[in-house]
């Protein structure tokens with residue numbers, strides 16, 4: 257078995273991961289679409305930032321109904337992104353810089369244009385038919401169950417050739433694979449080995465906790481009128497999930513030196529503990545979503561679009577439960593953003609006057625926790641949400657479908673629907689990377705597939721690297737700290753002042769050392785008093801987003817808007 261040549265032995269716990277969304281990262285040939293040579297041209301940038309691992313969103317052949325999360329050939333590169341030779345060059349360039357590569361593994365579903373599905377849909381006795389999930393189509397037009405797909409509408413799509421419906425948890429061009437079929441599982445393990453044999457270092461596994469469906473696919477609980485109901489709760493913890501993942505580990509991962517993270521919407525703590533357990537689990541880490549769901553109204557059928565403000569006490573309670581539950585049994589992944597989430601500085605910071613301070617505060621909060629931090633492209637610049645004037649400027653299928661349903665079917669006011677999009681649309685994170693102040697932010701010399709955020713004139717990588725006080729340099733220093741301080745990796749977490757609605761403060765303890773992280777989540781001054789039980793003789797300020805007066809006391813101080821400090825106490 258191939259063992260990749262970059263040495264790494266379990267150092268994923270010390271690693272910081274950088275996520276690239278290739279379509280929006282860097283365009284090398286002026287067609288307006290980011291590509292693999294574009295990524296290769298920016299590897300020095302990633303090395304300067306200090307990241308250890310890249311998670312690359314899908315680059316496989318795809319008709320792009322969901323920007324590559326609908327794959328029609330798992331062993332080929334998307335035409336717009338380049339060739340397999342371009343991929344090999346990129347991978348070599350990463351390894352030469354000591355950067356490892358995690359591919360995105362999207363195997364809950366394929367594209368409907370994948371040859372398996374093209375075969376499967378032809379007849380009930382086609383050998384590929386059982387690769388997917390089917391139900392008879394009743395003549396009265398009723399649906400097999402009441403599940404709503406993630407991107408609106410029913411999860412069931414008619415297939416006239418066989419007189420059946422097929423199941424799709426996402427768009428109708430993303431039919432779900434039938435993991436109950438052992439042949440499907442062997443196909444997946446084989447394609448994983450294909451990429452591992454090429455030298456990739458692991459996988460980020462797309463909605464991996466959805467692969468085991470509940471027997472009989474029963475109706476979802478009814479939480480609103482009308483017949484379609486949120487359906488993720490029905491499939492994110494299926495009866496064979498752990499069994500499938502352990503089999504995958506044994507048959508596709510063991511023998512390779514890999515880093516793995518599973519995307520797990522609605523994951524419970526128990527699921528996190530089970531899946532990331534070093535002895536009995538299957539993956540290194542999970543992306544859980546509890547903290548991402550805190551600013552949506554619970555139980556509201558509009559899901560993530562049902563907005564409410566974040567209560568900091570909720571964030572503390574949620575993060576603390578995960579920090580404590582996985583302590584010495586599993587491992588957390590730490591993230592505030594990715595290609596599906598709005599920009600954190602717009603969401604929980606202030607993307608106006610306090611943009612720089614609040615971006616640094618959020619970074620301090622996240623990187624001080626136990627787990628492996630993820631930085632999503634542009635987060636290290638403090639990039640902000642986009643606010644495009646009209647729906648025609650948006651590209652994301654989830655956003656467009658939601659807008660159509662709300663405006664056309666439910667006659668909601670377009671301005672109100674757009675306001676929700678400004679807060680929560682996935683396109684907020686997908687505008688082109690802002691490299692410099694030139695036209696289109698230096699992302700492309702052509703016309704970008706989606707507009708650049710107009711603030712690229714002020715917010716861009718060239719500016720940030722020239723400015724010692726930038727968000728970028730702050731991330732670089734935070735990432736470097738992780739390499740120097742074992743307490744950042746191993747220290748035991750403890751929350752301070754759980755009831756304080758404004759300041760999030762916590763400690764991490766290892767041996768005689770205590771890391772203290774204090775973050776003001778508000779645009780106002782806040783008083784902070786260190787609880788008396790935190791004892792120490794000396795203190796050292798590791799990093800802060802304001803100049804801290806040497807005479808300032810760790811015991812009691814006034815925090816400025818979005819101020820963050822990280823100390824080590826001994």
Ligand code: GLC
Nearest residue numbers: 322325362426462463595596
């Ligand atoms: C994951 C991806 C998201 C995609 C969905 C379907 O949530 O992160 O971008 O749309 O799965 O593959």
Ligand code: CA
Nearest residue numbers: 283285289291
């Ligand atoms: Ca291109």
